[in-house]
Amino acid sequence: MELTDLRNRIDQLDDELLNILNERMELVKQVGELKRSSQAIIYRPEREKQILDRLEKRNTGLLTRQAIDAIFFEIFAVSRNLELPERISYLGPEGSFTHQAAESRFGGMSEYLVLPTIHSVFESVETGRAKFGVVPIENNQEGIVVETVDYLRDKNLSIVAEVLLQVHFTFASQSDSLRDIRRIYSKDIAFRQCGKFIGEYLEGLGIELIAVESTSKAAKLASEEPDAAAICSSISARLYGVPILFDNIEDSDQNKTRFLILAKDFSNVKSTDDKTTIIANLPNTNRPGVLYEFLKDFNDRGINLTKIESRPMRGESTFRYWFLVEFLGHYEDPAAQEIMHKYGTHLKWLGSYVRVS
Ligand SMILES: C=C(O[C@@H]1C=C(C(=O)O)C=C[C@H]1O)C(=O)O
Secondary structure (H helix, E strand, C coil), rough: HHHHHHHHHHHHHHHHHHHHHHHHHHHHHHHHHHHCCCCCCCCCCCHHHHHHHHHHHCCCCCCHHHHHHHHHHHHHHHHHHHHHCEEEEEECCCHHHHHHHHHHHHEEEECCEECCCCHHHHHHCCCCCCEEEEEEEEEEEEEEEEHHHHCCCCCCCCEEEEEEEEEEEEEEECCCHHHCCEEECCCCHHHHHCCCHHHHHCCCCEEEEEEEECHHHHHHHHHHHCCCCCCCCCCHHHHCCCEEEEEECCCCCCCCEEEEEECCCCCCCCCCEEEEEEEEECCCCCCCHHHHHHHHHHCCCCEEEEEEEECCCCCCCCCCCEEEEEEECCCCCHHHHHHHHHHHHHEEEEEEEEECC
């Protein structure tokens, strides 16, 4: 077929797509009305997953699962906006990896509130200024983001969903020569993840490494200072117009960050593949065997623990700890219920949500 014929055919298909999408939106609007009359929750990640899984099974064409996810997450986001526009806050500035994670679930059309700290994201959701908040919780090379873990315990928010993002860093500077660079801005965690690159290319040049709150703040600073560079995401380098000198400078190409979507008083319906996060404030953690017995309770019930993180009880003179615990399954599963009942107020349930692997 000739180019014009191909394009004419594409135009025809786009017309059909537009009609179908509008037809879909009519149905979504009705779902929205039903939900509003029963005060039901608009965002249903488990339903969205069900749709994506079903489409993947039916798919016989060129689209990969990743492509289906990208297209349909955007459709879901537009749908939810039609049901009820909801504001989403995230750890900024614009162009941060958290921004990217937020957009992957809430699309380009949602109203975003860009906030400077993890604390302010929690607060915006607590006070209702945003319906959802997006924060990083861990990186698979670096471990947890302690601020997020600590606020999960101290504040009263629920986990709605998790998002996994492959992290790539770029080295961006207005300077053409590494010798003219006096300082590099980035987040402390990013400096550590790009240790090999820094060792190979920048050792001995007397360059100062300056940690700032986020990699996009680093890009902004590098856009203002010609003798500075940033280790940042490629979106933020582009957003602030800083030329990228090296791409993908991270030590490991397995580098992934996990983000949480938070909301107030939220609970998901069970899906086929859930994960649950709880906080454990076990009594008498100094008595031998307390933690062992707690973990054994999971093992005895065949529950797969995926994470345990210990954090110090602040404000005490001794060394005592509380734990962030994650396991596969939903909080409503009988085995999980048994454990929740056994430990009562010593456990705080943060959420059960669709697992992303
Ligand atoms: C339309 C609904 O609301 C939202 C939008 C969805 C969609 O566009 O298919 C799916 C789940 C919800 O997040 C629904 O619950 O079915």
